[in-house]
Amino acid sequence: MIIKKFQGKTEEEATGKAREELGAKTVIMNVKELRPNGLLRMFKNSVFEVTAALEEEEAEVNPAKAMMSPLHRHDTLDMVADEKIVVPVQERPQMEFGGMMSEMSREKNSETNGLEEKLETLQNLLEQKLVDQKEEEKEDFLKEDSTKEAAAKSDGFVFVKMLYGILLENEVNEKYVNQIMDENEKVMRNGMSVDFVLSNIYQKMILKLGQPRVIEMAEKKPKVVFFIGPTGVGKTTTIAKIASRFKVEQGKKVALLTADTYRIAAAEQLRTYANILDTPLTIVYSAEELNEALERVTDYDLVLVDTAGFSHRNQEQREEIKRLIDNVEPSYDKEIYLVLSATTKYRDLVEIADIYKEIFDFRMIFTKLDETSCYGNIFNMKMYTGADLSYSTYGQNVPDDIEVFDTQKMVKMLLGGK
Ligand SMILES: Nc1nc2c(ncn2[C@@H]2O[C@H](COP(=O)(O)OP(=O)(O)OP(=O)(O)O)[C@@H](O)[C@H]2O)c(=O)[nH]1
Ligand SMILES: [Mg+2]
Incomplete structure (x- = not known):
């Protein structure tokens, strides 16, 4: 493991320096605001110090920079011994839904400060x-x-x-x-x-x-994003939350598609959200229809595709979903999110992941974090699948109860923080 500290006038500047030197896979471990003491306070601003790390096999270190400043190795005692964990009192600006931090999440951050204060202990x-x-x-x-x-x-x-x-x-x-x-x-x-x-x-x-990976806009519009997973885990609700965040906070053009034609109420549920958000909704019955529907929304930034929840053991439905996703015109940039509930038993999660892993490369969204106080399965699934974590949801409220997966907060909770 390579660990190094970087300083900047803002957290973003310090993080930028870390990524420039250590590469895109750098993980930010800790953020500290260094405030000048005494009289200096009147003349100097705070400096932000980030502690960045990455596994050596993932290192794509900028060789020129690295030569100028030797890296600390994890297996030397000095490296971590001086690195007392300081849980920031100020919530670290969260990675946003693909852009800068919005006013809405700034407000949310001040709400979560209470939580951070508890974590500090x-x-x-x-x-x-x-x-x-x-x-x-x-x-x-x-x-x-x-x-x-x-x-x-x-x-x-x-x-x-x-x-x-x-x-x-x-x-x-x-x-x-x-x-x-x-x-x-x-x-x-x-x-x-x-x-x-x-x-x-x-x-x-x-x-x-690892660092969460979230929906990013494609160079060629629209980015097509599929949400798959077992029944009732919160796929449709999560789509509504994400659609709202992108549309309202970031002003993106978002369209909704649903391939869930199994349940009569399914399309209606999404239609209600589409009406509130004033976004178009198309129901597609086949892989061919999906491409036709996409052609009609090429001026949109993002198309979120809802799918029918089904038991991962149902091979027929599984193949249908595979056909749907595989048949998307290759010129579209697509991402697949496997939606999983934090309340599902580990053995079942493993079985679900085993089946999906064979057919897709996916990122994971964990829902219903509010319904459990045991988050070990999230860690287990990351370790088991190696798939990136993306968002987590913690309630039924649309659009509020969702955030970009917060790695630091999760580890603190797993280690006994509140
Ligand atoms: N407590 C809690 N409930 C949630 C969360 N996300 C979704 N739900 C609820 O879970 C139930 C199912 O949500 P849906 O979005 O319909 O789930 P789905 O995966 O689309 O279900 P199917 O389409 O039937 O497979 C609803 O009552 C949601 O309000 C969450 O993060 N926390
Ligand atoms: Mg649904």
Whole structure:
């Protein structure tokens, strides 16, 4: 893993520098606002410092720049030991639905500041737990063997054990928890601080989840985006949220198509949203009709295609959807989003992903985050499929209850943050 810090007058400038040097796959681990102290405050503005990382096999480092400034390697102790996690009090500007941050999400950010403040206490929370746990272990230890010096136990190792338990409690699959812990063990030494361990594991998990990839406009209009997935996961609702965000916040021309002709109410549901948003809606009954419908909206930026939810075990419907997507004229740029509910059991999610993985390259949208407090499956599915995460939804309200998947927030929650 390569880790490096970059500074700029704004977060965007610092992030831009990181991407220029380390390439597009750079993952932003942490953002810190450095405020000048004392009198300097009157003359100097804050500086933003981002900590950026990427896995070495993904490195497309700009060689000229890299030669001028040696990179820190993850397996050296110095790298993370000084990198105390600072959970930003100010919500980091989120990646937007394909553009700059809008006023609407700025308002939302101030709402989420409360959450961020709570997250800020993650480390304190974990440290308190650690104190309690150490006390318990000490008692057990002394009962077992009074000659042993319980206090000699490294905080770091007890802390690792505690994080192990928290990740399992949050239903991160044991295989992936072990993987994270094994990687952590390679850089662990006796007497290592809690800060070191937390920052090391936090960074590893962020890298594993990766940067979200969201809908981007195509050079040749329109971008055609399919939403597929099991019944009732929230495909149609998510389409309405995304359509509204792109149209209202970014002024894009959005058209809706539905290939869901199975349920009588399905097209009506989308038509209601189309009417509210004042966007055209076309119902298509075959792959041929899809291309005809696309020809009529070539001056639109984005076409969102709703599909019928079906059991992934239904081979006939699966083939029909494949035919629909494969038959799109190759000149159109298309993206496929597999919509999954965060409440679905891991075994079922794996089975669904296995089947879709064979037929499409997809990105994942996780819905219904408001209906569970265990997010381990999201991490598990990222690890299992390798597919990019994109959006997450957390309620029935259109268009509010959706955001670009927030990797940092997710990792904090998986590690016991609130
Ligand atoms: N709590 C919660 N409910 C949601 C969320 N997203 C969608 N829903 C609800 O889930 C139900 C199903 O949503 P739809 O959008 O119709 O799901 P779908 O995948 O299109 O369903 P089919 O077309 O029947 O396959 C509705 O009651 C939605 O309001 C979410 O993020 N949280
Ligand atoms: Mg639907």
